[in-house]
Amino acid sequence: MVSSNIQSLSFINHKVILQGGGGHARVVLDCLLDQGVEVVGIFDPQLSGSLHGIAYLGAYDPSFEPSGKAVIAIGDNAIRRKVAQECKHAFANAVHPTAVISKRAALGTGDMILHRSIVQASVSIGNHVILNTASQIDHDCVIGDYAHVGPGAVLCGAVTVGEGSFIGAGAVIIPGRAIGKWAIIGAGTVVRTDIPDFAVAVGNPARIIKYVTL
DSSP states (O other): OOOHHHHTTSOTTSEEEEEOOSHHHHHHHHHHHHHTOEEEEEEOTTOOSEETTEEBOOSOOTTSSTTSEEEEOOSOHHHHHHHHHHOOSEEOOEEOTTOEEOTTOBOOSSOEEOTTOEEOTTOEEOSSOEEOTTOEEOTTOEEOTTOEEOTTOEEOTTOEEOTTOEEOTTOEEOTTOEEOTTOEEOTTOEEOSOBOTTEEEETTTTEEEEEOOO
């Protein structure tokens, strides 16, 4: 059962729109519907028809349901940041009912805490963060804005993840390590040392194979 402070984030009394209608949106929409949230439309200029019974509405319209709240359901961190910065709606959090979140953790806005994720005490999560399916965030971790922790990834205690970084599926970050801004940690990687900004690290133990630019 989701802790009481997280129940207040369900925004049952607010209509919610999604921006982005691709693969990640399928999971986020499922999460919102399982929360009992009224989702009134999905903005995506490349798609038409509907998703899980919710209509695609074309390009974003800031005048649509101005009192509603938005979730930026886009998996790509850089694109999610751009869309969020241009969005005129206030933001909602999508928190699946199976997520386990400590009452002593702090969330930002626009976050997506997906199925069976665990967030322990004294964790601080920024804005528009994705904690994907069954990810585990242990005590005292700090996750920056627009970061994405992939399915099954484990952040042990007191890990810091910089803005926009991506932690791949099944990766493990040992306690006290820092992942820089806009870094990429490959699937299954075991991080035993700090990883600098913009680095791409893979393997066990993690090794840096290149750097990326925005």
